[in-house]
Amino acid sequence: MFDLSPELQNKLRELNSLLKNRRENLKNRVAIREMLKKRGAKFISLKNYASNENLLITGIDGSVNYYGVYPYRIFFFQAYAATPKGDKIIVSDVKAPFLEDKPDDDPKDRVLPALELEASLKAIDRFKPDVMLFDGGFIRYRRHAPERWEQVEKALLEKDVLGIGIIEEAQSQAIAKILTDRIGIYDREILFGLLNPGEALFFDETLKEGFFTVFARLSRHPQAIAVDFLESQKERAKMALELLYALTPEGSRGIPFFLDVIDSKTKLSKETVEILLASCFDREILELYLRPLREERLL
Template structure:
């Protein structure tokens, strides 16, 4: 329940006023600046002509305050045309002795163990996603694998498994793309420095908003890429003016234009700008609190749930 919402409204108005005063340069001026750095290219749809695999993950936490909780991680690989989905599960809890040791070692007395636990959950989800993607790469000959997220994220959290996936795809002629629906990078700030708002950081999301025509991609040169071995391309394949980004392996750079055509063909015009199969995988894999509660009730004895997982706040009288 919101109490005396005048204060909340005042704070929100202050937020809106602060941002409304930021004057973004015109799209034409930004395009002119960007054209000196990269390449604007119109992309035509291309039929995939190979199996497409969309990989996504989800997690849900049940319990009380640290360390009395568990987190169930789920990852799925869905194919287009449809085949039997591939699924992986991982379970995390600080109540596992081996996990508690890892968390305490990682925290090292300076990092809160709660923060270390959150980082560990994200690692486990990345590991589960890459594991199921590698399984798909081995099981299906030469697939196009779409990961929900950028390569830097996966390399940072599960570098060995990412390398294993890339190797598995290279062996059977498969291809890999990272789909980044929420762009938060700063690869283009120097390119627009002369035309951007003074004393305000230039993020790629703001720079490219409305700068790309439908079906257009912006190709970055190697010197402004975020990581060695990764080629990032921004694109707008839907009516919405917000662009997305795609990560490609530099070793597969000869396939980038063909891949962009496939990605455009897979993206609905009236959608968010990401391939529809990614959204399908997201809905399929998503865990709800009610589902996890039911699973825990079916697998964990009541006395264990009561002692270790039931938050005392749930016993409050309504």
């Protein structure tokens, strides 16, 4: 049992009160919906049916972990493309920035998106899917792997594959800027409880340059997700959301179950990394460069 500081607990209670007050200002659900409608937003009910059950779906996800302590850190990357039938493609990489005399470099943002896009290109060619679900939005691909993203976007359009980027945590401020000039308000807190289960929020205006973004509540969980589409595929957005609705368990957190399955398969856990290192590294090298001394603590 660890010791708790009364001062720390008091500060946390104060923070809780501040957040409760902040939340109270955003709880007028009816008023917020009316304000959004006046700005051209559309609340659309989705049908929960599997009319698209013959569509071949492919999911894309990636995972990163690292081992060691500064400056001797090794980063492990894995991207995964899979279909519900069990077909899969795995693309992996390892980076050791200290060997390039760049110990402060954090390669996560640039390496993982590129690997996920590499996996998606291979999946488009090999699986020939109708729909491709990406675990995350499209902006990070365009920002961190622009050349590879152009290749994927071209392949999606040429092969008539519907690309869908599913954003579990809506970190944007697109809705917030429509509603208020207050600084520090994010879409996540506005969306919480705003939509009914099986309801989507469409905007006529572009929220992200080059992409068409909608918000949807796909389960009983009060938090909505954001969904990215290519601008040229936005006419198929409602159909795509109804497919996602059919793929999402009612009692889940609002993400298609298929993506959770892929996430569990691609995840590089600490235990997995340690097994890899133990099987591939000499013990002396592992102890010298990578194994933290804190792991030798007795308490």
